[in-house]
Amino acid sequence: MNAEDLRSLAERASDVEGRRVDRLAEVHARIRTARRRRAAAASGGAAVLVLAAVVGVSVLSGSSERSQEPVEPPTPTPSETFELPAGEVTYTPDIAPDDIHGWDTLATRTNTQTELLGATDLSTSVTVSGVGNMHWEVTPYCLGDPDTWYRLTYADGGFEASRCGPGAQVPVAPRYPFIVPASSDMFIEGPQEEPVRMIVTRPTQAWVDCFTSGKGGCKADVSPLRPLESTDVEFGFVVFQHPVSPTVLEVFDQDFEALAMTATGEELLVARAVVSAADASTLVVPLDPSEQVRVVGVYQTGTPRLDECREQADTEGLLDDPRGVPRSAYSELDRQCMPQLALRVDGERVELDNTSHGLFGVTGSLVPPGARELTVDVVKNDPRNGRFALVLWQARPTE
Structure with a gap:
């Protein structure tokens, strides 16, 4: 896999509902990481x-x-x-x-699980490998009132937000199910702990306008997103990994x-x-x-x-x-x-x-x-x- 291929993946990310500007930027960051490592490996061998x-x-x-x-x-x-x-x-x-090895499920968090029933704030930490080369994926879902939004954060700056709605995919599967047709040992950074958190919230109209405009600078001028005290929506996420x-x-x-x-x-x-x-x-x-x-x-x-x-x-x-x-x-x-x-x-x-x-x-x-x-x-x-x-x-x- 090369940088052009990863760029193609980033372009696809921009067409998927819910993969907003910050999520796309995170994909591009992975592109830059892969390009640097590919260059280093090529110059050495x-x-x-x-x-x-x-x-x-x-x-x-x-x-x-x-x-x-x-x-x-x-x-x-x-x-x-x-x-x-x-x-x-x-x-x-x-x-x-x-x-022959496909995708493994590393973690599942939903507010329908007995110990998390009715929660509005879900979080976990997972041990992943292949950081920076699309070897792991967080897939969220949120079923319910479209006036309710979710915010998902993960790893070092990964972020996305979107409305809840009736069309969420359940059971959850990797949104980018690709397994690249070449092993990627040169990209592996070793096991690493990564945090994942998802909340449901009711953002202000100013926040929605800012977010949908794609203007990152306006975020400092709107109220931060906070979890609801209670909710009727069903939401959660699954963390998947494809081991090398x-x-x-x-x-x-x-x-x-x-x-x-x-x-x-x-x-x-x-x-x-x-x-x-x-x-x-x-x-x-x-x-x-x-x-x-x-x-x-x-x-x-x-x-x-x-x-x-x-x-x-x-x-x-x-x-x-x-x-x-x-x-x-x-x-x-x-x-x-x-x-x-x-x-x-x-x-x-x-x-x-x-x-x-x-x-x-x-x-x-x-x-x-x-x-x-x-x-x-x-x-x-x-x-x-x-x-x-x-x-x-x-x-x-x-x-």
Whole structure:
């Protein structure tokens, strides 16, 4: 997962009712945290960092010199139907039942619980890991009079408020159910205690006007929110966490865990990865004509020849800047150097994105039911400047 993917999540947050300005700011803060940690990890260990915005391609850091030994036997012998390029390698994960892990419930607080019956102020403290990388989620609900509002605070400055109403989701599930399709060990800060508090209140009209305007500076001029003495509304929250799971697949130094989850909560298992041969201009992946849901992602990394091409293309000395090379400079150079890729399904080109298929963090596409062949082709620039791979997920079998 990269900063652009997290930015996409923040944009989605702005469209969800109740995720107001302060909640969106908290998501953006997580984006900044992830970006800083990603940069630190890349500078310490990655041999090549590709920053180009290659059209339709999720770009990863790594080196073509890295040894690539398949987990399972390499790509099978070509059939009479499909001719597979020499040298491409298939990796098949060995997934154990314990590797498949979804969301856990860490805590539940509602004013319908016996010990909290009729409460207007609910709070708890939870021990979480993965702080700053969307590994835990607080989901509130409030059923009742829309003149009653709730205020939810959590962690270090997390805040949201919204009206109660008749349409709250019960039972409560994570509002952002995404499980990102890559393990995130580099982001883990270790166990940490986080406070969570939710109150119901009747704010003044001045507070409502201030809050709905999005003008943060006006909050100092309105009365603070205080819990009601009593209420008829039913409200509460659930804290969820997705613990980091074992890595079952690795592509270009990018780790993948077994389970991924879409925006609608659909569970997918990573099925295989196919890596192109060195200097190859195409990659071919035959498929069984399944009717189940499948998602394909395309990943890319640079080779040492990419740096050589950048230096030759750098007629303005952009790479000589002692203060660091700006992203725009890499983007311009990589338009001239980084191989640009096209994904085709049964010979028909499909668009690559990270939204339509609902698998957060994957630049790729849904695979239509019955599809027989996937191909990835270099359509621009020298294929020797990069390596590319295709990763396939499929619906988790129902038990």
